[in-house]
Amino acid sequence: MATAAKLEDDMLRDRFQATRALTVALAAPLSDADATVQSMADASPAKWHLAHTTWFLETFILNEAAGYRVFDDRFNFLFNSYYESIGARHPRAARGLITRPALAEIIAWRAHVDAALDAAWGRLPPAALTLIELAIAHEQQHQELLLTDILHLFSANPIEPRVYTPTPAAPAGAAPDGRAWTSHRAGIVRVGAERSSPAFSFDCEGPAHELLLRPFALAGACVSNADWAAFIADGGYRTAALWLSDGWAWVKREAIAAPLYWFDDGTSFTLSGRVERAADAPVVHLSHYEADAFATWAGARLPTEFEWEIAAQGVDPTSGNQLDGPGTIAPRAGGELFGDVWNWTASAFLPYPGFRPEAGAVGEYNGKFMSGQMVLRGASCATPRGHSRLSLRNFFYPHQRWQFTGLRLAKDV
Missing domain, CATH: 1.20.120 (Four Helix Bundle (Hemerythrin (Met), subunit A))
Known part of the structure; x- marks a missing residue:
C-alpha cells in the first residue's frame, strides 16, 4: 500500500x-x-x-x-x-x-x-x-x-485573427443581480495566509493578522457590459469629477473612451476573434482608474482587499469560469467571486504586518514590487483552475488594463 x-x-x-x-x-x-x-x-x-x-x-x-x-x-x-x-x-x-x-x-x-x-x-x-x-x-x-x-x-493585427476556436457555450443560468447586496459582519477579523499551514501560498499573502472591519456590503455580481454602456452614455469618460487626478490625466493623455478591445458596433476583440458583447457578462479589460470612476458614478466604492476576502470565505476558489484549456476564454454571466474577471480593490499592494520575503533569490518574487500597485482579488477566465485561493493577491499598476480585470461594487452599511 x-x-x-x-x-x-x-x-x-x-x-x-x-x-x-x-x-x-x-x-x-x-x-x-x-x-x-x-x-x-x-x-x-x-x-x-x-x-x-x-x-x-x-x-x-x-x-x-x-x-x-x-x-x-x-x-x-x-x-x-x-x-x-x-x-x-x-x-x-x-x-x-x-x-x-x-x-x-x-x-x-x-x-x-x-x-x-x-x-x-x-x-x-x-x-x-x-x-x-x-x-x-x-x-x-x-x-x-x-x-x-x-x-x-x-x-493589433488589422485582419483580427483568432487564436482559439470557440468551444460550445455552457448552459446559461439565471443572470445574477448586480443590484442585490449582501451585508457582511463587522468587527475584528483574521485575514491572510497562515504561516503554519502546509498549503502553498506566496510570501506576500502572509502573515495572517487581525484587523478591524466596519459593516459593509458587496454587490451580487460584477459590473456588466450593459452597466458600462450606461456609464459611457452618461458621459463617464468626459466627467472629470468622477476620476482620480492621475486617472483623469491618463484619460486625457491616452484619449480613453471605452474599455480595451471595445468597438462602437457592440463587439469586442477576444482570443476567439471579434465577437458580439453579451450585455449581462462582466465588463473586462479595465484599469483601476476606470473601476474607481465607475464606482463613484454608481454612488458606491471599490471593496478593500480584506472586505473581499471576508466576503469570499467559504466559497470554492476552483469554482466559476476559469481556465481549463484552449477554447472560449472570455467572461460570461455569473455571480461567482472566483472566475470571469479579476476584481480591482481599493487596496494598495503593501506588505502585511510582519512580512518577510523568502530567503535567497526567490525573495525577489513579490516584495520588491510593493510600490505604486493595486491589489486584485479572485480569478479570471484566463486563470488556470486551481491556481487561486482565498488569500491570493494579484497586483498591477492602476493604468494597466490588458489583463482580464473588472470590478464588483461595495458600499458602507
Missing part, C-alpha cells in the same frame, strides 16, 4: 506535469512569428513565457542537482526576468527582438528540462520539492500572462 508521503509526491508530480503540458497546449496554435513578436513593453512574447518558466526550473532547481547539463548557458541572460541577484539580463522592452533561439529550440529546451526533472525526481531534497510548488504557481501565472499578451498582440 502506498504511503501518504508517496501519494502526496505523486500528486505533486502529476500537477507539475499537467501544468507544463498546459503551457505548451496554449501556445500550440502559434507560429514562430506569432511567438516572437512583442506588442508593447508591458507584454512579453509567447516564446519568452515558454522560455522563462523553463529558465526558472533550471536556475532554481536543476542547477543544484548533481550531474545536470545546462541546455545553453546563453539562455540565463536572455530569459531572466527581474532577478538582480542572478545576474544581468536582456531588457524587458526588447524581448521581441530575440528572434533566435527559434520557437522549436525553446520547445526542445522545455523537453530537456522536463526530462531532467523527471529523472531526478526521486532524489530531490525537500527544499527542491517546495520550489516545485512555487514553480507550478509561477508557471500558472505565466499561463495567464501568455494569454493576455497573445490577445494584445493579435488585437
